Amino acid sequence: MTRGAWGYDDGVSSRPEVSLAERKRQLVAHELTEAALRLLAREGFDAVTIDEIATTAGVSKRTFFRYFASKEDVVVQLLADLGAGMRTELATRPTDEHPSAALLAAVRVPIAACGDHVDRALSVVQLILRTPALLGRFLERQAQWREELTRELADRLGLDADAELYPRLAAGMALTAFDAVLHRWSASDGREDPIALLDDAFAVIAPSLDATDGRPSAN
Amino acid sequence: MTRGAWGYDDGVSSRPEVSLAERKRQLVAHELTEAALRLLAREGFDAVTIDEIATTAGVSKRTFFRYFASKEDVVVQLLADLGAGMRTELATRPTDEHPSAALLAAVRVPIAACGDHVDRALSVVQLILRTPALLGRFLERQAQWREELTRELADRLGLDADAELYPRLAAGMALTAFDAVLHRWSASDGREDPIALLDDAFAVIAPSLDATDGRPSAN
DNA sequence: CCTTTCGTGTCACTCGGTGTCAAGCAGTCA
DNA sequence: TGACTGCTTGACACCGAGTGACACGAAAGG
Numbered sequence: 001m002t003r004g005a006w007g008y009d010d011g012v013s014s015r016p017e018v019s020l021a022e023r024k025r026q027l028v029a030h031e032l033t034e035a036a037l038r039l040l041a042r043e044g045f046d047a048v049t050i051d052e053i054a055t056t057a058g059v060s061k062r063t064f065f066r067y068f069a070s071k072e073d074v075v076v077q078l079l080a081d082l083g084a085g086m087r088t089e090l091a092t093r094p095t096d097e098h099p100s101a102a103l104l105a106a107v108r109v110p111i112a113a114c115g116d117h118v119d120r121a122l123s124v125v126q127l128i129l130r131t132p133a134l135l136g137r138f139l140e141r142q143a144q145w146r147e148e149l150t151r152e153l154a155d156r157l158g159l160d161a162d163a164e165l166y167p168r169l170a171a172g173m174a175l176t177a178f179d180a181v182l183h184r185w186s187a188s189d190g191r192e193d194p195i196a197l198l199d200d201a202f203a204v205i206a207p208s209l210d211a212t213d214g215r216p217s218a219n
Numbered sequence: 220m221t222r223g224a225w226g227y228d229d230g231v232s233s234r235p236e237v238s239l240a241e242r243k244r245q246l247v248a249h250e251l252t253e254a255a256l257r258l259l260a261r262e263g264f265d266a267v268t269i270d271e272i273a274t275t276a277g278v279s280k281r282t283f284f285r286y287f288a289s290k291e292d293v294v295v296q297l298l299a300d301l302g303a304g305m306r307t308e309l310a311t312r313p314t315d316e317h318p319s320a321a322l323l324a325a326v327r328v329p330i331a332a333c334g335d336h337v338d339r340a341l342s343v344v345q346l347i348l349r350t351p352a353l354l355g356r357f358l359e360r361q362a363q364w365r366e367e368l369t370r371e372l373a374d375r376l377g378l379d380a381d382a383e384l385y386p387r388l389a390a391g392m393a394l395t396a397f398d399a400v401l402h403r404w405s406a407s408d409g410r411e412d413p414i415a416l417l418d419d420a421f422a423v424i425a426p427s428l429d430a431t432d433g434r435p436s437a438n
Numbered sequence: 439c440c441t442t443t444c445g446t447g448t449c450a451c452t453c454g455g456t457g458t459c460a461a462g463c464a465g466t467c468a
Numbered sequence: 469t470g471a472c473t474g475c476t477t478g479a480c481a482c483c484g485a486g487t488g489a490c491a492c493g494a495a496a497g498g
Contacts (some may be wrong), residue, residue: 061478
């Protein structure tokens with residue numbers, strides 16, 4: 001599990017069932033990502049131009065934009081799978097499970113992926129948290145995740161996501177835990193166990209997620 | 220109270236204690252903000268260039284950048300006071316107050332400001348929530364608020380903000396409530412009472428904020 | 439009256455991002 | 469072998485965001 005997150009295990013594995021064109025595409029994407037990550041981590045986000053990244057990867061600037069929508073996208077793209085994994089995990093949890101347990105299981109997916117690829121994940125996360133422009137894009141991404149989790153959770157509970165506060169609050173709290181764990185993990189340079197941190201965080205927020213008394217019944 | 224939020228009541232009030240130069244600066248800033256808001260709301264964010272905004276306000280593009288750091292900044296700047304208000308409110312709450320009560324009081328400040336200037340606040344909030352680029356900047360801003368609230372809360376409780384999860388989680392949950400309320404309020408076109416929504420939201424999240432059992436004691 | 443200071447406009451430049459077009463290359467059919 | 473098709477790419481031109489440099493005019497101060 002958590003296979004393929006933090007992308008492109010080595011980028012050149014030959015799988016006969018994938019077309020040549022597709023493998024070429026993946027190769028170029030891989031080359032661009034590696035070049036970008038190396039340059040950005042070394043020089044800083046603003047000091048590196050897209051032209052440099054493209055030239056380093058051996059393609060033109062125009063080709064860069066055929067693979068990524070923006071300079072930020074090269075980095076944030078790496079996290080796209082994480083959100084998808086979270087959402088599908090929540091969708092496959094049994095419906096009678098407590099929201100807190102289901103959300104914990106969902107958030108555990110991307111956190112476990114970090115724990116499985118510490119070095120790579122850490123450099124990306126630290127780069128993002130250190131760079132305002134990247135942080136902005138990352139938060140946009142997170143806002144999408146929150147929206148998806150909200151819908152999924154509302155479906156689970158048979159609530160209207162637009163009329164009830166609970167689904168959005170629960171999704172937001174789960175992502176708050178995700179965020180807090182990421183900060184702590186990044187600040188500790190990956191030395192702390194992210195899953196243990198996540199369990200701690202959920203121990204704090206779980207009371208709200210499970211309590212039904214504060215939840216408005218209508219309106 | 221909430222005076223001055225959503226900025227520049229009318230921009231030309233003559234106060235003798237303020238220097239002429241300062242009043243001119245405020246006038247230009249006011250003119251730029253009004254021009255930007257009118258154009259952006261009508262044409263959409265991407266369809267309006269900075270040159271248009273500046274020309275409409277009667278200044279040059281160069282001067283625009285002497286007042287605002289970016290096109291997004293014109294809009295998001297309007298919310299800057301809200302964050303400051305929140306933080307200072309939290310700082311002035313009595314230290315023996317429950318964290319949930321103190322945070323509710325703090326978040327109530329910007330929410331009340333929305334309720335006091337429904338039409339203006341609503342158009343800005345809806346513009347932000349509808350425009351990805353603006354949402355990104357707004358979320359960056361919110362991340363700063365979360366950082367500040369975290370520090371303030373840690374000070375209140377005598378905890379280390381970097382070693383304990385609770386302050387960051389509590390601040391994040393309060394902002395999650397803020398965000399959920401903003402979404403609902405925007406979706407209802409300002410018809411729902413934002414303060415009532417906020418009270419509902421805090422009724423949901425309060426159990427976690429008050430419970431001390433889940434809070435890690437050390438490490 | 440002269441000088442300093444400050445805000446501004448003009449110009450030139452870099453970089454992010456996009457549309458367009460022609461060239462290269464693989465696969466297909468004849 | 470040759471023509472046709474579809475896809476990817478590089479080259480080029482272009483727009484808008486954002487910045488640095490400089491010169492000008494108005495206000496403040498001696």
